[in-house]
Amino acid sequence: MDVIEEGIGRVFTDPDADNARAFFKTKSRSLTSKLMSLKDAVAKFVHDGEYLAIGGFGANRTPIAACHEIVRQGKKNMGFAGHTSTHDFQILSAGKVFDKLDIAYIVGLEARGLSPNARRYMESGEVEVSEWTNYCLSARLKAAAMGISFVPIRNVMGTDTLKFSGAKVIKCPFTGQKYAAMPALWPDVSVIHVHEADMYGNCRIRDITVSDLDLAKASKHLIITCERLIPNEEIRRDPSRTVIPFFCVDAVCEVPYGAYPGVMAYEYFSDEEHLREWMAVEKDPEAFKAFLDKNIYNVESHFDYIRLHGGMEKMLALRDKELMTTSNEA
């Protein structure tokens, strides 16, 4: 197939479908308990130098507890999928976890503004970047989920986003139409936060799924954090609700409020006050260092972090905010 045009961005992961198959041939299919602590899961599956992806959408159903744990354990030199990443990007930038980056959306927190620290990191020259779009990275995960080395899509052509990506423009063998070919992206490890999972990793999500279902299939190793553990009998009672099956999953960690201070649909809304505090304190690097010590490095678990910011009372207030109710007004 002739390549008409190609970007100069590096493709950080191997897009070869047979190499991916060779890995998945070795992946466990057995229905065994994968329950473990988040600390153990991150130690076991997140490795320096490998490629990481994070599920959810920015500060929505994002495994924030896992992002903190990755930073706390000092993981470095990773590749990262900066796909709809907002508060997760802010946290991983604070720990300088990655130095190779596929970019769709970074640095910003949408309507909340831009993260000063993440911006400093991205303007430092320490991070090698390839440029993509939200759909490009979704399509790259879709190709990987399909077990093929690329998918053709119809965006980016004619723009600098293509020039600084790792995509290639090709011609359709049927119509002659030009397409931008997106190389498959098989992350070494991903973390996805869900509402409910059983001990084997069968998951239910009551929310938009963003790219998580393809991400679950594409990831070589997958850590699930969940609001609640449910029995396997409940999964089998209504299997149509399982959106991620157990054989994609390597670790299941029960982490209630695991998306705090972000949103978890039907559970709790974001803690905008605390997110504003993050943004404000980042302006002063010294103050930010003390803030990270207090909120991440000197904290044992996500519960300790939540206790620092109002504990259960705050969680109930955020539930009221999410459901637009006033049941817990003091």
Place this chain on the structure above:
Amino acid sequence: MADYNTMELMIVTGSRELIPGASVAVGTGAPCAAAMLAQKTHAPDLLIIFEAGGIDPRLPEMPISVGDSRTIWKACQATSMTDTMEAFCRGMVDYTFLGGAQIDMYGNLNSTRIGPDHQKPKVRFPGSGGANDFGSFCWNMMVMTPQDSKRFAEKCDFITTPGYLKGGNSRDESGLPKGTGPYRIITNMAVFDFEPKSKRMRIISINPGYSEKDVQDNCGFELLKAKKIKDTHPPTQKELAVLREEVDPYRYVIGR
């Protein structure tokens, strides 16, 4: 002295472009306000789609994120981003609103960086997000932005999202879906469309209080002019009431 501010004027002008029965892909802030306003005034059956997967919500308030739970409040569907993007690519989305640090005469947008070195940019912005996807697939792309001669640039430092690329037929030839592209650029001073042959930005109406000279003086490239330049209709009392009382009661977007 007008009894509305420029953000209110831009949102009202933008909302009027959204026709009943159409679909619009929106981000947070002014685009969402324009879509909500249209739904609450002349276009109650406007289909609002959020790229992260929210389909036709009954927005109870402005979302903070295009993926937060307000985007699925009483929605018809909570789906995936791949699914919404595929609908855009199939040609199911009529309108979108985008923005950027720079825009050129062909409506190309920069939301990636300022400065020449890509690996060590002078200023780094978020990048495309879904902007390039929307700009590639939506039938009519619109921009709401304050205008000055830096933002309306002779040349973008980086083209994140396609407008008409180099003008003429260059967009069609690039391989992007045919019949798509920038439709209206709505600023604090004027409204622009694109001249059909050259695909260059053209003044079609001027906002109250500004002159043709103001509009050109605050633009870094030469603007074309429609044969008959109209006066932009100011917001009606009803539009302002709905915008202030129902769409953005806390004035997050329209300001104080």
